[in-house]
Amino acid sequence: MNIIICDDDEAQVVQIERFLSTRNGYTIFSFHSGKELLSSLPQSCDIAILDIKLQDTLGTKIAEKLQAIYPEIDIILISSYPKYVTNAFHIKVSQFLVKPINKKTFLSEFDYILAQRCSKHYRWIVTNKTSIHALFPDEITFVEAYHRHLYVHTQTQTIDICGSLKDACKELECYGFILCHQGFLVNTKYIHHIEDDTIILSTGDKVPISYRKRKEFIERYTKIITR
Missing domain, CATH: 3.40.50.2300 (Response regulator)
Structure with missing residues (x-):
């Protein structure tokens, strides 16, 4: 470089x-x-x-x-x-x-x-029993964790894979993703606005913010959008 x-x-x-x-x-x-x-x-x-x-x-x-x-x-x-x-x-x-x-x-x-x-070049490789997906971070709107499964949401599909939100954080946090709840990791590029304890995405999806993480989330989100 x-x-x-x-x-x-x-x-x-x-x-x-x-x-x-x-x-x-x-x-x-x-x-x-x-x-x-x-x-x-x-x-x-x-x-x-x-x-x-x-x-x-x-x-x-x-x-x-x-x-x-x-x-x-x-x-x-x-x-x-x-x-x-x-x-x-x-x-x-x-x-x-x-x-x-x-x-x-x-x-x-x-x-x-x-x-x-x-x-712009990195792809997160996610796999399940039937398919392999190579996703650009910008494609992903949010990631949801439930019962040892991750539901990776994009604008066009939801991909169900085995995994932990901790692993997803390691892969995506440096690309503008923030943990807003123990079960949700959100891509800040898709945040339209925030209402109390709910994040409204530009896709129309709603993602919760936990009380314990709200202050840290707002601080990190503010820092990103004011760069």
């Missing part, structure tokens, strides 16, 4: 490189101006981390050029000026972070982007 960092503040580049040193499997290309970056583009790029206000251009302009060159790229824009956040999301960047950048926050957002990228 190739990562581009571009910031005219050399100390900021070094800081991000240090943050990323805790993760393995990446080649980092660091630049200090838009001109330097565009004249030395790598063959491929998966994630770009760009300062919005470079000395020779705006990071948003660089972002648009990178999106044209690398259609699957994820872009993180950083700035000392929160006022740029609207411009950032007009060009559909993956995240906007305000300086000074906190390591924990940065790595949390970075890992979330990685999980989203992986979800």
Whole structure:
């Protein structure tokens, strides 16, 4: 995986490189101006981390050029000026972070982007006596556990398999699924709204939230939808 960092503040580049040193499997290309970056583009790029206000251009302009060159790229824009956040999301960047950048926050957002990228390719293999299914996480609306069985719900079918909700959590939690009840794991992408102790999905399905898990569920869900 190739990562581009571009910031005219050399100390900021070094800081991000240090943050990323805790993760393995990446080649980092660091630049200090838009001109330097565009004249030395790598063959491929998966994630770009760009300062919005470079000395020779705006990071948003660089972002648009990178999106044209690398259609699957994820872009993180950083700035000392929160006022740029609207411009950032007009060009559909993956995240906007305000300086000074906190390591924990940065790595949390970075890992979330990685999980989203992986979800485009990862398939959960589920089997029963008669069939094998390879499901993309985005296909699954929620998973229900009952008497040592899992009922994996999609928009078009319900698949009955043997298994535990604990195993389903291990497979799906990093893809935006949250345990909302001892018997239910829900895909937050399908949540339309929440009414008291019930989650209403965009499919029309209703999923319960247990009293014990409600507070944690709301906190985690809020964090996901405000990314």
